[in-house]
Amino acid sequence: MTRGVWWRNESFVPRSRIQHTDVNQGPLARRLGIASLLVHTAGTHLAHLGVNGLPHEAAIELRDRLLNRDGRDAV
Amino acid sequence: MDETPSSSSLAGTAGRRLHPLSWAFVLVNQLKEVALPLVLLLVFGRGGWLEFTGIVGAILLAGYAFLYSLSFRYWLGVDELIVKKGLIGRTERHVPYARIQNVVQRRNILHRLFDVTELRLESAGGVRPEAIMNVITVAEADRIEAALRGAVAAVPATADPAVEPLVTMAPADVVKLGLSSNRSIVWVGGAVLVSLQTDLWREGPAADLIGAITATVSDRLQHLAGPIAIVTTVGAAVVVGFVALKVLSVALSFLTFHGFVLRRQGDRVSTGTGLITWNAASARIDKVQRLIVEESWLARLLGRRAVQCDIATGVQEASEGAGGQLRWLAPLAPVRLASEVIESVLPGADVDRLPWRPLHPKAWRRQWTPVVVLATIAAGVAAFWIGVASIPAWIGIVSGALLWARGWAQFSAYAFDGGTLAVRSGWLARRWIVARVKKGQGVAVSESPFDRRHSMANVSLDTAGASYTGPQLEIPYLDAGEARALATALAGGIGGGPNLKGSME
Numbered sequence: 001m002t003r004g005v006w007w008r009n010e011s012f013v014p015r016s017r018i019q020h021t022d023v024n025q026g027p028l029a030r031r032l033g034i035a036s037l038l039v040h041t042a043g044t045h046l047a048h049l050g051v052n053g054l055p056h057e058a059a060i061e062l063r064d065r066l067l068n069r070d071g072r073d074a075v
Numbered sequence: 076m077d078e079t080p081s082s083s084s085l086a087g088t089a090g091r092r093l094h095p096l097s098w099a100f101v102l103v104n105q106l107k108e109v110a111l112p113l114v115l116l117l118v119f120g121r122g123g124w125l126e127f128t129g130i131v132g133a134i135l136l137a138g139y140a141f142l143y144s145l146s147f148r149y150w151l152g153v154d155e156l157i158v159k160k161g162l163i164g165r166t167e168r169h170v171p172y173a174r175i176q177n178v179v180q181r182r183n184i185l186h187r188l189f190d191v192t193e194l195r196l197e198s199a200g201g202v203r204p205e206a207i208m209n210v211i212t213v214a215e216a217d218r219i220e221a222a223l224r225g226a227v228a229a230v231p232a233t234a235d236p237a238v239e240p241l242v243t244m245a246p247a248d249v250v251k252l253g254l255s256s257n258r259s260i261v262w263v264g265g266a267v268l269v270s271l272q273t274d275l276w277r278e279g280p281a282a283d284l285i286g287a288i289t290a291t292v293s294d295r296l297q298h299l300a301g302p303i304a305i306v307t308t309v310g311a312a313v314v315v316g317f318v319a320l321k322v323l324s325v326a327l328s329f330l331t332f333h334g335f336v337l338r339r340q341g342d343r344v345s346t347g348t349g350l351i352t353w354n355a356a357s358a359r360i361d362k363v364q365r366l367i368v369e370e371s372w373l374a375r376l377l378g379r380r381a382v383q384c385d386i387a388t389g390v391q392e393a394s395e396g397a398g399g400q401l402r403w404l405a406p407l408a409p410v411r412l413a414s415e416v417i418e419s420v421l422p423g424a425d426v427d428r429l430p431w432r433p434l435h436p437k438a439w440r441r442q443w444t445p446v447v448v449l450a451t452i453a454a455g456v457a458a459f460w461i462g463v464a465s466i467p468a469w470i471g472i473v474s475g476a477l478l479w480a481r482g483w484a485q486f487s488a489y490a491f492d493g494g495t496l497a498v499r500s501g502w503l504a505r506r507w508i509v510a511r512v513k514k515g516q517g518v519a520v521s522e523s524p525f526d527r528r529h530s531m532a533n534v535s536l537d538t539a540g541a542s543y544t545g546p547q548l549e550i551p552y553l554d555a556g557e558a559r560a561l562a563t564a565l566a567g568g569i570g571g572g573p574n575l576k577g578s579m580e
Contacts, residue, residue, distance in 0.1 A: 009519060009521040010562070011517060011519045012518045012519070012562065012566040013517040041537075042539040043516030044538065044539065044543060045519075045535070046519060047537075
């Protein structure tokens with residue numbers, strides 16, 4: 001994930017480290033059909049990683065793709 | 076298997092209860108949160124209904140604590156611990172021994188008087204410990220721990236104290252620790268902040284004392300003849316303040332680290348420490364996420380280092396209030412012993428043997444420039460009052476900062492050997508942070524505008540269990556290309572590879 005104009009920041013979180021994901025939509029966002037996707041890890045400074053302003057379908061699709069379906073997760 | 080009782084047959088038996096005095100300890104724990112208002116109420120109260128409510132509340136709490144501790148029962152099964160508790164809603168909890176990651180024992184002065192202890196069993200998930208036994212006898216706690224050791228680590232359940240300690244702290248070591256640390260500054264700073272918030276310094280005995288001291292000092296200063304006397308007075312005050320800070324540091328070190336002991340048994344490490352409150356904690360070695368090694372300049376003169384670790388656990392409660400988690404592996408140990416401890420916990424991660432690589436050649440300029448800019452602005456402003464005298468001050472600060480920046484950049488470095496990432500930094504006081512890459516949770520590359528101007532970047536590795544406020548495993552001022560290659564290698568190494576099993580924590 002990349003963000004920032006002057007202070008640039010790129011974060012990498014492997015799929016196997018994702019604990020759970022949230023897709024959030026406020027009332028206004030629901031009207032406009034946008035959503036934010038939040039990825040949670042067990043880490044400290046990168047414990048939450050979020051993308052704002054995604055189209056709702058795209059957020060859902062991205063979440064489904066991120067979720068670890070091969071069952072290799074080792075908690 | 077046939078001869079040992081199964082869980083269901085265990086639940087039929089009476090089980091074990093807490094210590095008969097448990098209710099008192101439960102009560103003390105509950106009252107801690109309301110203790111201050113209650114005392115204020117009793118001291119300053121005027122016998123109104125408010126005071127009455129407070130007393131009734133305390134009696135109700137005591138009754139609840141008493142019944143709760145009566146209701147608490149537990150069984151040690153073959154491979155799991157069963158706990159039944161609760162007054163209105165009864166809870167029966169089965170905790171498999173294999174799920175228990177950390178075992179914490181806490182004994183304050185009250186516990187010591189009655190030879191009892193509070194035992195917390197923590198697993199990786201959840202916010203609260205799986206089971207809190209408040210309180211049981213020390214012998215009973217040892218019995219439970221022995222059962223856990225036998226089951227979890229598959230090592231013979233030998234008596235824990237029989238294992239030769241890896242690290243111990245004699246009183247002389249604790250004194251050295253106090254002298255080489257500055258823990259008191261945080262306390263003094265906190266006390267100053269609190270006193271500024273309250274009226275303590277405006278009225279009352281503390282205010283009288285401060286007033287008397289200020290009056291004496293200003294009186295003396297007025298009668299002093301010449302600058303030499305003023306300099307000696309101020310110098311003496313600084314020395315007295317410094318000595319007082321160090322004495323307080325030593326006292327605080329005794330509170331926390333008196334009788335410190337670190338033992339390794341099988342795949343677990345355990346520590347015990349404390350003068351008034353005894354804290355015992357143990358954790359599995361493969362739960363260690365990072366090591367932080369520190370060396371203040373005085374510690375370096377003494378040839379000593381401090382080693383602490385982060386343990387992954389989902390239990391946030393323990394890290395906040397109770398402070399029972401395993402954190403210190405060696406509060407201050409000779410360099411060779413510190414290396415042994417590191418080797419024992421993270422083999423091959425001895426900070427003196429890692430393949431260190433330097434930062435960007437211009438890293439010192441990045442450290443130095445902000446100081447020069449700030450000093451120039453400050454000197455420019457100060458020139459309005461003190462005139463040309465600000466020039467020597469500017470020269471002093473800028474050249475001192477140059478010395479620091481060159482020294483810092485010379486020592487600061489990073490090491491990456493495929494499996495382990497380490498970073499070191501500092502000048503007079505030094506710090507190393509070491510982590511296994513496969514334990515990482517995420518990698519970040521960041522560039523500030525200044526970084527980009529010099530084509531530098533900053534790489535950091537995030538791990539579980541780290542403190543939000545503490546130091547980060549972060550490599551500043553790397554060449555941008557090198558940073559990107561490193562980040563890619565790190566991202567590939569996290570949790571990857573064939574050994575995914577059990578790699579989360």
